[in-house]
Amino acid sequence: MKITHVEVHRIDVPAADPPFRWRRGLAGSPPVGDGAVLHIGTDEGAEGVALLARPGAAVTLRDLVDRVFRDELMGADPFQREWLWHRMWELDRIHELPLPTLGLIDTALWDLAGRVTDQPVWQLLGGFRDAIPAYASTSTFDTTEEFLDVADQCLALGYRGIKLHAWGDARRDAALCLALRRHVGPDVPLMYDGSAGFDLPDAIFLGKALAEADYLWYEEPMREFSVSAYRQLAERVDVPLLVAETSDGAHMNSADFIRAGAATFGVRASTTLRGGVTGAMRTAHLADAFRVRAEVHGSDIPNHHLCMAISNTTYYESLVTATTVVRERHVDDQGLVHAPTGPGIALPLDYGYGAELRAFVEQPR
Template sequence: MRITDVASYPIRVPAADPPFVWRDGLRGSPPEGEAAVLHIRTDHGVDGVAMCPRRGSALMLADLLDRVLREELVGQDPLRREWLWHRMWELDRIEELPLYLLGLVDTALWDLAGRLADRPTWEVLGGYRTSIPAYASTVTYSSIAEYLDIADQALELGYPAIKLHAWGDARRDAKLSVALREHVGDDIPLMFDGSAGFDLPDAVHVGHALSDAGYLWYEEPMREFSVTAYRRLADAVRVPLLVAETSDGAHMNSADFIQAGAATFGVRA
């Protein structure tokens, strides 16, 4: 079996309705835009597809296919996924591929493998679970009272856990974290996502509050460029750190992503 063609298609992604906001310093929900679908065809009539939902990706993917990827992929065995992944990794050295496009070929090839086997791709990957728990993941709201109301709604809908996205103000965020714990009690797992909004001293301040309130994890408190800063944060707080989603994690292939994400599945409240 050989790859015979690789194509990309633009698709419209609507704006969020209603729109939402993130912490101070970050833009809120994106407007309507154009995303991309990658389509890999073979001489056996089995195709693979993958979607990149990032707005603006359609133009970048089309350019990348025309300049680099079509020549690399056409004629290759689509079942040599590991070898083709490493070709993408080598190309990244020169092309400096956008991180959200780096694993797109790998994802499409796994989709193709599932279609060839006539099985869901998660089974071809070696599935472990047939269901996973979901947690309610907030956006950023205007007040503690609004967060507590959203938490009540999430729990009424049956979500067993809640993750906060707050304001990016260490003192205010710490107060919110404690207030939510007091509101829901000790038995509800809580998590906090800082959206990389703090420097080290503020990250430590929030981390102490989360530790004292028994939070399950502390996600992305700082930008990921200083391993030393994260080492100091880890030494200073007891709450587990979940970090580097926009750096090292983005260089995983799709199998790594699925394995890493198998334990949790986030949905926005």
């Protein structure tokens, strides 16, 4: 079997309704954007797809396919995912590929393999579980009262924990974290994500408050350029650290965080930011060797599969962006997410696909 075509399909990614925001300094939810689907086909009819839903995705991905990826992939064996994954890293040395595109081909090839074998990808990866608890991962709301009300709604809907994305002000965020712990009591798992908003002194201040409130993990308080800064943070706070979400290098970079003693809870694993399915599984196995967690990042469908395949992950991350909470469709009333059952990875059908592509997604060939 050989790859015979590599295509990019532009799609409209709908705007969030209502719009939401993140901490100060970061953009909020975008308006309608031009997402893209990467489509890889073969001489035997086997096909695989992967979604890139970020704003500007169609322009970025079409340029990379036309200029770099198509020539590299044409004629290749789609089952040689390991070889092609290494080739993407070789290409990155010169082209400096955008991080979300580095694993996109790998994800599409895993989708193709699942369709050919008529298995969901999580089973191809070995399969560890068929259900996992979900936590509610908030966007940023205006007031402490809104955060507390959202937490009440999430717990009533069955979510098993709450993760805060707050304002990016160390003092104000610390007060919110303490208030949430008092509000929900001692038994609800709580997490905090700093979205890289702090320097080391503020990260230490906030980390001490999180330790006092017994938070399960403290995620990405600083930009992940300095492993040394994270090592110093780990030495000064007792709350466990979850790190290496957006830093380049997939498992290679994650190894440095773990070796430095900075990943005291664990590292992030995701198809989008850690080199596709292959990179995410490398990261998980690395973390397991050091007996730390590889927490799956994000709510998209490839990461849904990862949650079922990785032994050392704890939760599915379910984004909650409105003050009136609606439980994500994958999460049941017990707060559980169940394993996908269809072949491959599949794509979400609540995007504005063209009719031809939609038919392909609904009825894989």
